[in-house]
Every structure is written in C-alpha cells, then in structure tokens.
Amino acid sequence: MENKDYKDVFVFVEQREGVIQSVAFELLGKARDLADVLHEKVVAMLLGSGVRQQAQMLIEYGADVVIVVDTPELKDYLSEQYSQAVSQIVTHCNPHIVLYGATTIGRDLAPRLASRLKTGLTADCTKLEILPVKEGELEFCMTRPAFGGNLMATIICPNNRPQMSTVRPGVMQKMQRQPGRQGVITDFHPVFDTAKFKVKLVETIKADKQMADIAEAKVLVSGGRGVHNKEGFDKLQALADVLGGQVASSRAMVDNGVMPHECQVGQTGKTVRPALYMACGISGAIQHLAGMEESDFIIAINKDKFAPIFSVADLGIVGDLHKIVPMLTERLKKEMEK
Ligand SMILES: Cc1cc2nc3c(=O)[nH]c(=O)nc-3n(C[C@H](O)[C@H](O)[C@H](O)COP(=O)(O)OP(=O)(O)OC[C@H]3O[C@@H](n4cnc5c(N)ncnc54)[C@H](O)[C@@H]3O)c2cc1C
Known part of the structure; x- marks a missing residue:
C-alpha cells in the first residue's frame, strides 16, 4: 500500500x-x-x-x-x-x-x-x-x-x-x-x-413491471414448499389483501415454477425488512433466513414444530397452513368490518 x-x-x-x-x-x-x-x-x-x-x-x-x-x-x-x-x-x-x-x-x-x-x-x-x-x-x-x-x-x-x-x-x-x-x-x-466510449445507449426499453417490489412492502405473506401450488398461493394472496401486503416466496417454489423469481426472498433472491413477515410452510433454511431475519416481526406457520423458522419467529403457529391461513383471513376481515 x-x-x-x-x-x-x-x-x-x-x-x-x-x-x-x-x-x-x-x-x-x-x-x-x-x-x-x-x-x-x-x-x-x-x-x-x-x-x-x-x-x-x-x-x-x-x-x-x-x-x-x-x-x-x-x-x-x-x-x-x-x-x-x-x-x-x-x-x-x-x-x-x-x-x-x-x-x-x-x-x-x-x-x-x-x-x-x-x-x-x-x-x-x-x-x-x-x-x-x-x-x-x-x-x-x-x-x-x-x-x-x-x-x-x-x-x-x-x-x-x-x-x-x-x-x-x-x-x-x-x-x-x-x-x-x-x-x-x-x-x-x-x-x-x-x-x-465504445458503447452507445440507443434506446431504453423498460421491462413491463406489473408487480410491486417485495423489498418495498410493509407486510409480506411468504410461502414455501408447504403451500404446494398456485391454489395454495391464492390463499396467501387473500390474506395479503386483507393485510394490505404482498405475497413472497421461498426459492423452492420459484425453482418449481409456481412463483416468479422477483418474489423470491433470500440469499439468491431479495433481502426484505418488512414490518410483518409471515412465513407459511417455509422450513427456514439459512439461505432463506439471510433474506428476511431482519424483519421487524416474524410469524411462522408450519406443521413441524421443530422447523428452524421458529428460531427466528416472534410468533409461531404449529399446524396446517391450508386451514390456518383461510381462518385467519376470515377472522381479520370480520375484525376490520367492525
Ligand atoms: C447457494 C444457495 C442459495 C439459495 N438461495 C435461496 C434463497 O435465496 N431463498 C430461499 O428460500 N432458498 C434458497 N436456497 C434453498 C434453501 O436451501 C432451501 O432449500 C429452501 O429455502 C427451502 O424452501 P422451503 O422452506 O419452501 O421448503 P422446505 O425446506 O421443503 O420446507 C417446507 C416446509 O413446509 C412445511 N409444511 C409442509 N406442509 C405444510 C402445511 N400443510 N402446513 C404448514 N407447513 C407445512 C414443512 O414442515 C417444511 O418445514 C438456496 C440454496 C443454496 C444452496
């Protein structure tokens, strides 16, 4: 030096x-x-x-x-x-x-x-x-x-x-x-x-961005392999709509083509820091945690009480997300109508 x-x-x-x-x-x-x-x-x-x-x-x-x-x-x-x-x-x-x-x-x-x-x-x-x-x-x-x-x-x-x-x-x-x-x-x-200066900018064509950026969201309802398929993510979307949030995903559901890469949270996806992160059917692999563990409040729903996601969760719910998420959505809707 x-x-x-x-x-x-x-x-x-x-x-x-x-x-x-x-x-x-x-x-x-x-x-x-x-x-x-x-x-x-x-x-x-x-x-x-x-x-x-x-x-x-x-x-x-x-x-x-x-x-x-x-x-x-x-x-x-x-x-x-x-x-x-x-x-x-x-x-x-x-x-x-x-x-x-x-x-x-x-x-x-x-x-x-x-x-x-x-x-x-x-x-x-x-x-x-x-x-x-x-x-x-x-x-x-x-x-x-x-x-x-x-x-x-x-x-x-x-x-x-x-x-x-x-x-x-x-x-x-x-x-x-x-x-x-x-x-x-x-x-x-x-x-x-x-x-x-060998490269000239001829034209800028913007990608058709239909989705809002998950990194900007205040509430994320995020799904993993436990959500299974597109219909499972519709349940998460309904909950996100009630909470005014967006849906995100683990890499497992991006790799199997259910969710787009822009929704992926983690080491090879996006780093997010929402006020509320709901991890539904996500095991909590280190590569996933790297992208979300700084969230202000984490709720995990998983049927396996030993899932590592619970180690970073502020609130853990052990059970079947396919039953819990719709129940939670209905309950919140009713509360908000009051
Ligand atoms: C270099 C590298 C980079 C990576 N980058 C990322 C990344 O950016 N983001 C990322 O997410 N991963 C990443 N991964 C992959 C990561 O290691 C995991 O494989 C992945 O996060 C697992 O996704 P998952 O939690 O959805 O699935 P799984 O690990 O299969 O977990 C599914 C969970 O769902 C639960 N479950 C199943 N059914 C139900 C139900 N009905 N109700 C409730 N719970 C249920 C299960 O108990 C389980 O805990 C990376 C891996 C490598 C090697």
Whole structure:
C-alpha cells in the first residue's frame, strides 16, 4: 500500500432517471456509523446530468460532503463513462472506504473500479463494522455469506486502499432525515477519455413491471414448499389483501415454477425488512433466513414444530397452513368490518 493519507467513507449514490435510489440512503446511514467510529467524514458521490439540486438531500441523510459530477456524459449509466468519473474522484481524494449498492449498476461498476484501482472488493455484504483486530488496530470488517450460505465469512482488506464493498438494497438502514443539516457541496470535473466510449445507449426499453417490489412492502405473506401450488398461493394472496401486503416466496417454489423469481426472498433472491413477515410452510433454511431475519416481526406457520423458522419467529403457529391461513383471513376481515 502506498503511504498516502487515506481517509473518509465514500458512498456511490445510485440514481436512475435522476431519482436517487433508496439503497443510496441506506448506504449513507451505514457510512455514518462507520465514519463516526473512525472520526472521519461521509462523502457522497453524486453523478448524473441535472442532479445537482439533490445534493442537499444527501447531506440531510448523513453525508458531510457531496461531490457532484453533473454532466451530459453521465445522463444514463454507462460502464466506461461512470468508471472513468468515479476512478478519477477516488484517485484524487484517496478514500479509506467506498460503498456501492449491490444492484445491477453497482455490480457492474464496483468490480471495474476494483480492477482499475488495484484494490479488493467484497460483494453482497450483510454486515459492515469497524473492529479492533490486531493489537487494537481498527480494521474494516466486511461480512458476507460464503460456501452457499452455510457460513458467514468476515473479510478484511489490509494491504490495499480503498476498501470496497457492495451491499444489497434493504440490508442497511437509512438514518432519519435531518432537514436543514449542514454540509459541503463541491463540484468535480473529470477529464473523459472519449476514445474509450465504445458503447452507445440507443434506446431504453423498460421491462413491463406489473408487480410491486417485495423489498418495498410493509407486510409480506411468504410461502414455501408447504403451500404446494398456485391454489395454495391464492390463499396467501387473500390474506395479503386483507393485510394490505404482498405475497413472497421461498426459492423452492420459484425453482418449481409456481412463483416468479422477483418474489423470491433470500440469499439468491431479495433481502426484505418488512414490518410483518409471515412465513407459511417455509422450513427456514439459512439461505432463506439471510433474506428476511431482519424483519421487524416474524410469524411462522408450519406443521413441524421443530422447523428452524421458529428460531427466528416472534410468533409461531404449529399446524396446517391450508386451514390456518383461510381462518385467519376470515377472522381479520370480520375484525376490520367492525
Ligand atoms: C447457494 C444457495 C442459495 C439459495 N438461495 C435461496 C434463497 O435465496 N431463498 C430461499 O428460500 N432458498 C434458497 N436456497 C434453498 C434453501 O436451501 C432451501 O432449500 C429452501 O429455502 C427451502 O424452501 P422451503 O422452506 O419452501 O421448503 P422446505 O425446506 O421443503 O420446507 C417446507 C416446509 O413446509 C412445511 N409444511 C409442509 N406442509 C405444510 C402445511 N400443510 N402446513 C404448514 N407447513 C407445512 C414443512 O414442515 C417444511 O418445514 C438456496 C440454496 C443454496 C444452496
């Protein structure tokens, strides 16, 4: 590692069509915790075209400094353009740590930067902490599932800077917005090597999104193999409708084609943190728990009283979900009509 003065916790602020994505606020919340332990600053990197007016909002969500790159070249996400801009900011500022969302954009950008900056990257982290590791020296500890989720690995990057990680949306918590919070907004002007811009965006065709994102839902009624089939999920949908929630699924029911992948909760699906997560006929494999155990309140319905899901449940119901779910739906409907 070169003997430079590496400092501050940087966050790549992801925006799409000018809308800052929730993962950016979540990363700022985590960056705030890390920076406070290190007595360093939180620096947000806001890139795009016509995005400058949103910088103050990032300060209100925890940034001390916002570096803005507002230029037509960065209107839409393109790998080379963004890689050049971010790598120039990083080379200029020497951050200690850089965080990215584990989204399609973050998963494209972060490895390119790791390669350009000759540093490491820990992907899909579920926990980020500053801990005393060796002789009381503070180390950035990045934890993520390993070996198919069967163990959690804590990874450090002692020899290269910056230390970088990606985190999925929904894993970290954003801090409460503090309107009027003060910070510094500064512009950065990268020098683009346009000869390397080999890819042009010709047209954007949006996927037909009929389903709401389960990661945004406040209530999830989630089903596993015990739900059996589509008709079983109709029962879960009826309960979700009464509760104003959405239906989600374990991987077992995605793999067998009953539910779409967008509904899958877990290590290879989505990470969710609803106010209420109802796990119906889900055994509670570690890969499933990795995506939902941070939910505020968990109710598990399972006919096997030894099912591991009960170890994370706040409330457990042992019995046949095909009887319990319709009874619960009817009871709740009646209560709500009162
Ligand atoms: C690398 C890797 C990644 C993975 N990623 C994910 C992931 O992202 N998400 C995920 O979910 N899984 C994932 N898995 C799969 C995971 O290991 C489990 O196989 C899966 O979660 C099991 O789904 P399940 O709980 O629905 O099914 P099962 O484990 O078969 O459990 C079904 C449960 O339903 C109960 N049941 C049956 N009938 C009834 C009834 N009538 N009433 C009440 N309860 C009933 C049973 O008692 C049982 O507990 C992954 C695996 C690997 C190796």
